[in-house]
Structures are given as C-alpha cells and as structure tokens.
Amino acid sequence: MPRPRTRIQQKNSETILEAALEVFSAQGFRGATLDQIAEVAGLSKPNLLYYFSSKEAIHQALLADLLDTWLDPLRAMNPVGEPVAEVMAYMRRKLEMSRDFPRESRLFANEVLQGGHRLREAIEGELKALVEEKAVVLRRWMDEGRIARLDPVHLLFSIWALTQHYADFDMQVRAVLGEGHDPYAEAGDFLETLYTRLLRP
Amino acid sequence: MPRPRTRIQQKNSETILEAALEVFSAQGFRGATLDQIAEVAGLSKPNLLYYFSSKEAIHQALLADLLDTWLDPLRAMNPVGEPVAEVMAYMRRKLEMSRDFPRESRLFANEVLQGGHRLREAIEGELKALVEEKAVVLRRWMDEGRIARLDPVHLLFSIWALTQHYADFDMQVRAVLGEGHDPYAEAGDFLETLYTRLLRP
DNA sequence: TTGGGTTTTGACCGGATGGTAAGCAGTTGC
DNA sequence: GCAACTGCTTACCATCCGGTCAAAACCCAA
Numbered sequence: 001m002p003r004p005r006t007r008i009q010q011k012n013s014e015t016i017l018e019a020a021l022e023v024f025s026a027q028g029f030r031g032a033t034l035d036q037i038a039e040v041a042g043l044s045k046p047n048l049l050y051y052f053s054s055k056e057a058i059h060q061a062l063l064a065d066l067l068d069t070w071l072d073p074l075r076a077m078n079p080v081g082e083p084v085a086e087v088m089a090y091m092r093r094k095l096e097m098s099r100d101f102p103r104e105s106r107l108f109a110n111e112v113l114q115g116g117h118r119l120r121e122a123i124e125g126e127l128k129a130l131v132e133e134k135a136v137v138l139r140r141w142m143d144e145g146r147i148a149r150l151d152p153v154h155l156l157f158s159i160w161a162l163t164q165h166y167a168d169f170d171m172q173v174r175a176v177l178g179e180g181h182d183p184y185a186e187a188g189d190f191l192e193t194l195y196t197r198l199l200r201p
Numbered sequence: 202m203p204r205p206r207t208r209i210q211q212k213n214s215e216t217i218l219e220a221a222l223e224v225f226s227a228q229g230f231r232g233a234t235l236d237q238i239a240e241v242a243g244l245s246k247p248n249l250l251y252y253f254s255s256k257e258a259i260h261q262a263l264l265a266d267l268l269d270t271w272l273d274p275l276r277a278m279n280p281v282g283e284p285v286a287e288v289m290a291y292m293r294r295k296l297e298m299s300r301d302f303p304r305e306s307r308l309f310a311n312e313v314l315q316g317g318h319r320l321r322e323a324i325e326g327e328l329k330a331l332v333e334e335k336a337v338v339l340r341r342w343m344d345e346g347r348i349a350r351l352d353p354v355h356l357l358f359s360i361w362a363l364t365q366h367y368a369d370f371d372m373q374v375r376a377v378l379g380e381g382h383d384p385y386a387e388a389g390d391f392l393e394t395l396y397t398r399l400l401r402p
Numbered sequence: 403t404t405g406g407g408t409t410t411t412g413a414c415c416g417g418a419t420g421g422t423a424a425g426c427a428g429t430t431g432c
Numbered sequence: 433g434c435a436a437c438t439g440c441t442t443a444c445c446a447t448c449c450g451g452t453c454a455a456a457a458c459c460c461a462a
Contacts, residue, residue, distance in 0.1 A: 008409075008459095027315060030232035034450060046452080047410055055450065106314055109369070113310055114228060116372045123376045131377050148398075153378060154391040161366035162359055168310070169361075171317045175324045176332050177354060190355040197349075197398045209429090209439075235420065247422080248440055256420065 013051050015041050017065070020058045025103035028110045029059055060118070063111065066104055067122050071130055073097060074156070083141040084199050091159050091191055098167035099184040105167035131156060147199045162191055214252050216242050218266070221259045226304035229311045230260055261319070264312065267305055268323050272331055274298060275357070284342040285400050292360050292396055293389070299368035300385040306368035332357060348400045363392055 019041035023032040034055055038045045052058045073093035077086050098105050111119050131153060138152035166173055166187050173183050220242035224233040235256055239246040253259045274294035278287050299306050312320050332354060339353035367374055367388050374384050 006408080012409090028229045028232060028311075031229060031315065033448085035448090044411060045450085046412085049451065050409070109310075109314055110229075112370050112373050113307055113314070114232065120372070120376065123373055127373075128377050128379070150394060151387060151391050154387055157366060157374065157377075157388075158363055158391070158395065160370075161362045165358060165362035165366075169313050171321070172313050172324055172328075173358065175321065176329050176358075178329070186352060186355055187358075190352050190359070193351060194359065194395075194399055197401075198395055200398075207438075213439090234418080236418090245441065246420085247442085250421065251439070 009051070012043065012047075016043065016048055016051055016058065017062060020062055021103050021107060024059060024062060025106040025110065028114070029055075062107065063118060063122075066108060067119075067126065069101075070097075070104070070108065071127065074130055074134060077134055077137070079137045079140075083146040084196075087138075087147065087155075087159075087199060088192070088195055091163065091195055092188070094159055094163035095166070095184065095188060095191065098163050098165075102167035102170060105164050109164065109168045145201050148201050150198070162194075163187075210252070213244065213248075217244065217249055217252055217259065218263060221263055222304050222308060225260060225263060226308040226311065229315070230256075263308065264319060264323075267309060268320070268327065270302075271298075271305070271309065272328065275331055275335060278335055278338070280338045280341075284347040285397075288339075288348065288356075288360075288400055289393070289396055292364065292392055295360055295364035296367070296385065296389060296392065299364050299366075303368035303371060306365050310365065310369045346402050349402050351399070363395075364388075 016037070019037050020032075022040050023037045026032075027036075032055075034045050034048055037058070038048050041048070048058070052061065073090055076093065077090045108119075112123075116123065134156065135152040138147070138155065141147045142149045142152070166183055170183075174181075177183060177186075217238070220238050221233070223241050224237045227233075228237075233256075235246050235249055238259070239249050242249070249259070253262065274291055277294065278291045309320075313324075317324065335357065336353040339348070339356065342348045343350045343353070367384055371384075375382075378384060378387075
C-alpha cells in the first residue's frame with residue numbers, strides 16, 4: 001500500500017501504526033496478532049489489511065519510521081562542539097528517548113534480540129556508517145587530549161546499553177527499586193557522574 | 202511431570218531443555234513452536250509432551266533453572282573482600298556469563314522485555330532481596346571511603362546493562378564492529394577502565 | 403438524487419500449532 | 433520367558449491466526 005492520500009487514510013494508518021507499536025513492542029512480532037492490533041486500533045481486522053497488505057508490512061513500516069528517529073541523537077553530536085559536553089548531551093538525549101519512547105526502544109530490542117534479520121541491512125549500512133563517522137570524531141578528540149583515550153565504539157555501546165536498559169528492562173528496574181523512585185531522574189544523575197569520571201582526560 | 206527418576210528420563214529432559222533453550226532464546230515464547238523444539242531435540246512432539254505437560258511447563262522449567270545460576274555471580278560478591286576488586290570481579294563474572302551463556306541471557310531479556318509476568322515473583326522476591334543486601338554492603342564501602350559514593354542500585358544496574366548488552370545485542374555489536382574483532386575481549390578492557398575510573402574514591 | 407469511488411464488514415479459508423488418545427515397542431525385574 | 437511398566441509413535445482434534453472475498457455502507461460531487 002502506497003503512502004496515504006486522503007484525510008481518512010492518513011488518520012487510519014496512523015491509528016494502526018500507533019496500535020501496532022503498542023502491541024509489537026509488548027509482544028514481539030510473532031507474539032502480536034492482527035486481532036490484538038485491530039482491537040487496540042478500534043478497527044476490524046480486514047480493515048487493517050485494507051491499509052496494510054500484511055502483518056509483515058505493518059511491522060516494516062514501524063521499523064522504517066523507527067530507524068530514522070533512532071539515529072537522530074547520534075547524528076546531532078557536533079564534531080566542532082566541546083567534547084565532554086557533546087558526549088554528555090548525547091547520553092542525555094538517549095536517556096530521554098528511553099523515557100519518552102520506551103515502546104520504540106522495546107520494539108528495537110525485541111527485533112535485535114531475535115537475530116535482527118529485519119534490521120540487518122540498516123544496521124550493517126546506515127548505523128555502522130554513522131558509528132564509524134562518529135568514532136573518527138571521538139578519536140580525534142582523544143588525540144587532542146580533550147577526552148580520555150577509550151575504544152570509541154565501545155564507548156558508544158556503553159551509552160546505548162546504559163540508557164536503553166531503563167526502557168527495555170523497565171519492569172525489572174521498577175521492581176527492584178520499589179515504590180517512591182523516579183528511575184530516569186536517578187539514572188540521569190548516576191550516568192552524569194559515570195561519564196564525567198570516564199571521560200575526564 | 203515430577204522431576205526425572207530413571208536414566209532415560211534424566212537424559213531426555215535434559216535434551217529437551219537444551220533444545221528449548223536454543224529455540225526459546227532465539228524466538229521468544231510465542232515465537233517458538235513445539236515442532237521446532239522437537240526437531241532440535243531429535244524427539245517427536247508427543248514425546249516432548251510425555252516429559253513436560255505443556256509448552257508453558259518447558260518454559261517454566263527453563264526459567265526456574267535460570268534464575269538460580271543468574272544470581273550466583275552477585276551472591277559471590279564478598280562483603281569482607283577488597284571493595285574495588287570485588288565489584289570488578291562481579292563485573293568480570295557477569296561479562297563471562299554473557300560470553301559463555303548468551304542464550305540464557307537472551308531468554309531472560311526476552312522475558313523481562315515483554316513485561317516479565319512469568320518472572321515478576323522471582324524478581325520482586327529473590328532478586329530484589331539480594332540487591333538490597335548487596336546495596337547495604339556497597340553503601341558501607343562508600344561510607345568507609347573505599348569506593349566512590351554512588352547510588353549502589355544503579356551501580357548494579359549499570360553492570361547488568363553493560364555486560365548483558367554484549368549477549369542480548371550480539372548481532373548489533375558484531376555488525377557494527379565488523380570482522381576481526383573479539384567483542385568480549387574488547388569489552389573486558391573497556392569495562393575494566395570504566396569501573397576503575399568510576400569506583401576510585 | 404444519483405452514481406462512482408472509497409471504506410468497512412461478516413463470513414469464510416487453509417495452514418499452523420498446542421495438545422490428546424490409544425495402542426505399539428522396549429526395558430526391566432523376576 | 434513373561435508380566436508390567438516405561439517410553440514412544442501414529443493419527444487425530446480444536447483452536448488460532450493471517451489473509452481473502454464479495455457485498456454492504458459510507459461519502460461526496462454533479
């Protein structure tokens with residue numbers, strides 16, 4: 001199905017993708033059913049398939065949208081900015097994305113966890129290229145003595161791991177912390193300290 | 202089905218659980234089918250159900266086994282040891298578990314990611330209790346000025362996130378690093394540096 | 403109002419999947 | 433060698449699920 005044209009097509013595709021995000025992120029691709037998505041969307045199952053040609057197609061549309069926004073924070077890391085502040089700001093943005101878009105994070109995690117064959121191309125292409133580009137910048141900052149010398153790629157991995165953890169393992173985080181905690185606020189403080197100490201040259 | 206008695210029961214339950222781990226960790230609960238597990242195990246589907254009463258039961262057995270071994274590294278953190286070395290050793294053991302038991306890590310991740318209702322009890326009970334016990338120890342070390350003052354629970358979260366990332370996002374890690382890398386060796390070095398700097402009082 | 407397009411639906415299909423029944427085969431203890 | 437139990441298989445069932453189809457409902461311009 002080509003991109004929406006009329007108002008009603010626009011609105012319904014959005015409703016479907018919103019519902020699909022809800023269900024896919026909570027159940028994984030195989031775990032989600034069209035009936036569930038239809039129910040969340042408030043539409044009938046055949047109606048979903050009027051807008052998207054298959055379950056696969058809905059999932060694909062979701063992943064395609066996702067990847068763009070997912071890489072934005074890293075793209076925004078400014079090669080001519082102040083190194084420590086830039087890395088710190090990147091970490092902050094990733095943490096905010098985990099807080100504000102946990103479903104997107106879990107959709108991504110579900111996908112990669114299960115071999116990520118639907119994302120392999122994008123990961124080996126776009127993502128890898130962007131990481132290599134930013135690794136060059138980080139290495140330069142290290143050469144200039146403006147941040148500590150570290151493996152730049154594993155530095156990025158650490159930011160992904162530490163921030164996405166709060167979205168992907170949300171249930172565990174909340175269960176262990178118990179009542180009366182603001183996981184993301186605490187994580188912000190903790191990670192601020194961590195990267196301050198790690199990056200100091 | 203009660204615990205195995207005869208030799209053949211012992212052997213076949215093990216074969217089934219091994220196959221189930223393979224399939225569940227790669228596909229999630231809903232994504233796995235009894236036929237797949239049966240094929241990997243080299244047994245017929247009805248034979249699986251002779252040993253385990255249902256798909257659910259196989260999964261439960263797997264999770265029950267898992268939790269014990271999963272908590273071992275943290276249990277082993279010695280309250281009367283040298284603080285920095287103890288935390289570092291814990292991180293090392295967790296990283297080794299990611300390397301040597303990635304399927305177990307992914308089984309766990311799949312489960313928690315999808316709301317973790319099958320693990321909720323264990324997480325809110327055993328896991329939380331153990332974390333609180335170790336948090337007391339960490340706080341004491343901080344009070345004694347033997348490691349840096351940090352939120353002890355988020356310190357543990359960071360170890361989980363950073364080590365499990367290499368198992369759970371293995372596909373991404375390998376795709377981004379490309380050929381000719383030993384992810385776990387590099388991660389070991391990186392995390393050694395990270396926690397050395399983070400923990401220094 | 404009418405006619406043509408768009409949107410929605412109920413009924414249905416075929417294959418996959420978890421699980422069962424009933425009997426056959428193997429093993430073990432005597 | 434034989435009974436009795438354990439282990440295993442073939443055939444089958446019911447349900448779920450992705451997807452189809454034909455027709456109904458809706459919308460809107462002329």
